[in-house]
Amino acid sequence: MGVVTRYAPSPTGALHIGGARTALFSWAFARHHGGRFLLRFEDTDRERSTSESEAAVLEALDWLGIDYDLLPGSDGIPRQSERSEKYHGASARLLDRGHAYRCTCTLEQVEAMRERARAEGRNPGYDRSCRNKGIGPESPEPFCVRLRIPDGADPVRWDDLIAGPSGIDISQLDDFVIARADGSAIYHLAVVVDDHEMGVSHVIRGREHLSSTPRQLLLYRALEWEPPLFAHVPLLVEPSGKKLSKRMAAASVQSYRDRGFTPEAVLNYLIRLGWGHGDREILSATEMIELFDLEGVGRSPSQVHDDKLTWLNQQYLRTLPADRLLAYLRPFLEAQLGATPELDEGFLALVELLRERSKTLEEMARLASFYWVDQVEYEAKAARKFLKPELAAPLTDLSDAFNELARWDTDALRQAFDDVLDEHGLKLGTLAQAVRVAITGSSASPGIFETLELLGRERSLARLAAALEHIQAAD
Numbered sequence: 320m321g322v323v324t325r326y327a328p329s330p331t332g333a334l335h336i337g338g339a340r341t342a343l344f345s346w347a348f349a350r351h352h353g354g355r356f357l358l359r360f361e362d363t364d365r366e367r368s369t370s371e372s373e374a375a376v377l378e379a380l381d382w383l384g385i386d387y388d389l390l391p392g393s394d395g396i397p398r399q400s401e402r403s404e405k406y407h408g409a410s411a412r413l414l415d416r417g418h419a420y421r422c423t424c425t426l427e428q429v430e431a432m433r434e435r436a437r438a439e440g441r442n443p444g445y446d447r448s449c450r451n452k453g454i455g456p457e458s459p460e461p462f463c464v465r466l467r468i469p470d471g472a473d474p475v476r477w478d479d480l481i482a483g484p485s486g487i488d489i490s491q492l493d494d495f496v497i498a499r500a501d502g503s504a505i506y507h508l509a510v511v512v513d514d515h516e517m518g519v520s521h522v523i524r525g526r527e528h529l530s531s532t533p534r535q536l537l538l539y540r541a542l543e544w545e546p547p548l549f550a551h552v553p554l555l556v557e558p559s560g561k562k563l564s565k566r567m568a569a570a571s572v573q574s575y576r577d578r579g580f581t582p583e584a585v586l587n588y589l590i591r592l593g594w595g596h597g598d599r600e601i602l603s604a605t606e607m608i609e610l611f612d613l614e615g616v617g618r619s620p621s622q623v624h625d626d627k628l629t630w631l632n633q634q635y636l637r638t639l640p641a642d643r644l645l646a647y648l649r650p651f652l653e654a655q656l657g658a659t660p661e662l663d664e665g666f667l668a669l670v671e672l673l674r675e676r677s678k679t680l681e682e683m684a685r686l687a688s689f690y691w692v693d694q695v696e697y698e699a700k701a702a703r704k705f706l707k708p709e710l711a712a713p714l715t716d717l718s719d720a721f722n723e724l725a726r727w728d729t730d731a732l733r734q735a736f737d738d739v740l741d742e743h744g745l746k747l748g749t750l751a752q753a754v755r756v757a758i759t760g761s762s763a764s765p766g767i768f769e770t771l772e773l774l775g776r777e778r779s780l781a782r783l784a785a786a787l788e789h790i791q792a793a794d
């Protein structure tokens with residue numbers, strides 16, 4: 320049988336880092352085995368599920384490059400809210416076969432049972448009051464449907480592909496509800512019906528669902544369906560080992576994108592949250608598919624490190640093909656400049672220089688924005704420190720020298736600098752910083768000669784002239 324995995328988000332918000340990692344593991348596992356990776360929206364919480372959230376999840380997966388398959392013969396992603404008949408069918412089947420029964424106990428009664436059990440030191444479960452009452456569908460009182468867990472049933476055990484041998488003693492479970500009084504299915508039933516119908520072979524999901532597995536396995540048993548294999552992915556924690564802070568846990572894929580991380584870096588970061596292949600840090604999507612396996616997923620919680628993501632992002636900013644990098648950069652430039660810039664040759668050269676010194680696309684766009692401005696805005700501190708009156712004369716001489724250069728390239732520019740430095744007895748650092756502030760507004764930029772070269776003579780001269788005016792005005 321082929322491998323079929325699924326990712327089953329509840330569309331109640333953006334795709335967060337934990338969910339994205341679960342989706343990635345499921346995807347990489349399916350693709351590694353040449354299998355199918357399916358999606359399903361678990362939108363039974365009608366109050367909180369929205370189509371915007373569905374769209375946000377799909378957009379995030381698409382941005383990460385995680386593609387999914389549709390069920391044969393279907394043209395959309397299944398939603399639990401549209402499948403109630405299927406769940407109803409399963410519940411009817413369990414009732415017919417005596418594996419489930421109707422229960423008319425009210426919530427208050429069940430709560431009182433639990434209280435009593437707690438007080439007597441017993442398991443606070445449902446006390447099976449209705450189990451043998453034979454309540455039929457015609458009951459005038461509202462009823463829910465409960466699974467009948469046979470006395471002396473075999474323990475529920477499974478070999479979790481990540482957590483290892485798992486299971487519980489059946490006496491720890493009570494006859495749990497599978498359908499509510501309004502006929503709607505309880506989550507466990509819906510998941511089991513869906514996974515079975517979708518032909519899911521491997522359920523890869525977060526550790527928080529491990530405690531649901533025994534109930535779901537009991538449903539498989541009662542429905543006489545072959546259960547899938549389970550793999551529960553460890554939790555995410557802070558680097559200190561503490562529970563993930565709300566801020567980090569809520570970090571959505573979109574927020575990483577908006578902060579200027581590339582999809583390659585985020586994908587790479589996600590796969591390394593709990594999975595490793597030797598000491599490989601950098602992995603392309605193709606390599607992930609080639610190498611991913613569940614054996615490589617550790618059992619302990621994975622630490623979320625923003626520094627690690629930043630480091631990965633830097634690696635990708637250095638190495639991405641130029642056209643892809645520019646496509647990623649464009650929205651950040653537009654946000655910086657408020658307009659769509661023309662990506663001319665000088666700018667392309669600047670991006671090449673900025674690859675080495677940018678941590679994020681946002682930073683790269685910020686460092687690059689000086690290229691287009693009509694009027695450089697000086698960082699106040701940099702201007703005070705470097706655009707000083709005593710530099711007016713050397714800057715004027717440098718402008719004159721620039722004007723006369725036969726060629727506008729780094730060698731010629733270096734020579735012009737050397738001449739002025741000699742004449743005024745200055746160090747390169749002092750003059751270079753003043754020029755840097757004059758042409759970029761900031762005291763941090765790539766090499767000054769390269770920066771001047773790509774900016775071009777005309778714009779460089781205009782910016783030097785403006786800086787000289789600034790010095791005079793401030794004097």
Ligand code: GLU
Pocket residue numbers: 326327328329361510523524525528
């Ligand atoms: N809907 C659940 C969630 O969003 C997933 C449950 C499952 O994967 O079985 O966490």
